[in-house]
Amino acid sequence: MRTLPVLSLRPATLDDAALIASIHSSSWQATYRGLLPDAFLDGEVTRERAAYWEARLGAPGGERRIVLIAELAGTPVGFMCVERQPESTWGVLLDNLHALPGYQGIGAGKLLMRAAEDWARAQGETQLYLYVLEGNAPAIGFYERQGWTFAGAEPDHMGGVDITALRYVYRLER
Template identity: 80%
Template sequence: MSTASVSLRPATVSDAPLLASIHAASWQATYRGLLPDAFLDSEVTRERAAYWLNRMNAPGAERRIVLIAERDGEAIGFVCVERQIDTPWGVLLDNLHALPAHQGIGAGKLLMRAAQDWARAQGAVQLYLYVLEGNTPAIRFYERQGWEFSGAEPDQMGGIDITALRYIYRLDRAAAT
């Protein structure tokens, strides 16, 4: 399906509840079986609401961009990209979410392309992201887009120990399209 019906707009502080809602819904659909049901069924909505309220009001907004994907006026996903201080990995693609009912229409690719374009404009040569080990659909999506596995790190999520897989994307090998 064409991405022609999907448009992007910058998120504002007032979009924090919307971002939290999409983020929680994405985790509830994607992380079932990877994170505790109790976290996904009750805590994740509150936790993501607090996270996005803090994040959108935090200093350093000039180092990040948050874009919302919309289709026919409905928010269906978002991306958050941030220049990190003192990291060898480049610009962090911190969040990329498309609501399950809207996956496969190209919104994820459009959001990722916007993230890559923004990172290039910041002078970056590489992006990196973390994906939860076991999140096979996301791993396949990233690998199809040219991301390469570059390591694993222990982390915590939903009150349990997890493994976060780091992927990198070299901007210099892929011209903006």
């Protein structure tokens, strides 16, 4: 009888900034091809995400967010960041949910999403929200299959181009 490797979650620390940046940029490079300029995805995205995560994980206000890393038998395969937004009418922001391309479909995204829901509930929140790039059909399909609903669109700017970010919400059951 074969045993399958186990998915697990662990809290991220400042020491994980480079790891998270690497997962984040790899995810964007695979997912946003055709949505963002190749020059951005092949060049500055890695440096930009490294600086972003170094600053974010070292920033004050860590009590308003949780960053978890998903591991498969000890190998990092994804991460999520969820953060309370004090002035938000939409609830808690699921700001990042990424699985490395070679590990999508193994349950890491669902496990990370459930952890985000649990954390938000523990904070006394009743709803999560996220943004997904218009045209990112695989992610949109994933979120909709998990029960998220479309709640609007907003203009944004990313990788040097104007984009449309679609807002999705998820009502937390008590």
